[in-house]
Amino acid sequence: MSNAADREEIVRKFLGSKVFDFGAFGKFVAENGTSIASASDGEFGFVIGHRFIRYCIPPQVSVIQELDPAVMRGEVTGGR
Amino acid sequence: MQNPHDHKAALDRLLSHASAPHQAEFRQNLLQRLHLALRIAGRTVQFLGTDGFDGSDHPDGNFAAEKPLAETAMLLYTAGRHAADPALREVFDAAMDDLAPHARSQRMRWDVVRYPSVCLQLATPHILLGALGRGDARFDALLAESATSSVSGSHEVVPYRELELMWLEALWRNEAPRPGFAEVARKTALGRAIDLLNGTREDAYAHTHAAMYYTDFGNRQGNLPRPAHEFLDESAAVLARALVIEDYDLAAEALMAWPLLSTSWSPAAAFGFRVIASLEDKVGFLPAGRSASSQLLRLDGHDRTKCALATSYHTAYVMGMLCAVALKPGMASPYATTGPAYSMSLVGDLRARIPAGSAHWEQVFAALRPDEQAALAPFLLDVALMQSSRKGDAVQMARLLQMALTHGLADTTLCAQAAGLLTRMGALVAPDR
Structure with a gap:
């Protein structure tokens, strides 16, 4: 992919080919379940089968709602 | 500095006049955000600069002191070009004073001597302080011993990390990057796109970091291995994904690409900046994401402060660095969402x-x-x-x-x-x- 024209051409070529069999793909998805899709919004990484390969920068932390935002703000910035 | 209400009012004015922002007003807004990051840097060095953090429930949440010290130095390096601004001078000098003894501590000297294969990374705070005019000849001599040892090049790294080492070495020697810098850049995301649909988080960071080192955080405008707009298209996709998953650390890093490459903010980039700026104003600092560590509820006093800073300082720094590079001469207001109008x-x-x-x-x-x-x-x-x-x-x-x-x-x-x-x-x- 060296320039914009090439990139658009790739799209145009795919759409123009009309070879994608949506029915067959839908059947494939139905037979293989949702494991092939990554519906989670919490991940950037990819999925191979059922396994997530995760790289955490910065680390994931558990979610809590009880913490007073002002407390957190005070701890981080030193102000209240 | 203005109080938070003044700050919010100023932002509201900026947003309400987004099509024609006042040059001085947006610069003041960015300086205030940079000031906040430098203030947080002072606390980070104070609480994490000696021992790092080892109290996380998550194994990846622990880190040695070298990490926040190096990142503090990078924040100061990007802020350095604005250090003389009256709005920043005091807090910048204070952060430099806080960092210097940690950057050249006995522990740091020992580590540089003991681990020659990663000595440049370990010496990052020393090197960047030197680039900011606070050199140390004795530390330089120690580093030279390690950097020329027989095993100094024995630690293998991926291309964008190699770019980082070449950048650090050039700063340390006060020379242009050695031959091969552009060739290494070609192997990074600067030369070829990451997989935007199914790539890893590490790929996304490789994309954002390559531009930082190759441009010397916006100080150097070398030829890119391919047209800048291609790289920026990909930065826009990384930004979009980061905003969807509310990974504001990655979002702010992706946004740095525009000022690093001295390119006008695209509408998407300006929008991304608005999103994270408004979040920073809402929370009081830019949070990494929506979550906070449940550990904070169990802790108090010094331990709670350490935990809060350990989980928050990095994103706050990235926001500060973004504002610092966005203040480069020639960059327009990042609040102006202007571009071709689609139906x-x-x-x-x-x-x-x-x-x-x-x-x-x-x-x-x-x-x-x-x-x-x-x-x-x-x-x-x-x-x-x-x-x-x-x-x-x-x-x-x-x-x-x-x-x-x-x-x-x-x-x-x-x-x-x-x-x-x-x-x-x-x-x-x-x-x-």
């Missing part, structure tokens, strides 16, 4: 194809003026394509590509990669011949 029916159609959620970008988008929304069709297309890809929704992906082609939006890496993925999916289900 509102296209914008509405794209928006309708993105499942409604509670991410902060959605609230900010809804509050935009119609003319601002009209400029964000490329952003919405990126979000919609990535969302449909992650769901394995081939029909939606194909429809989006058709829309992109019809409206002249298909000349991006993301669209090409989506077409490529669909082609491979087609091969996957094609009948045997």
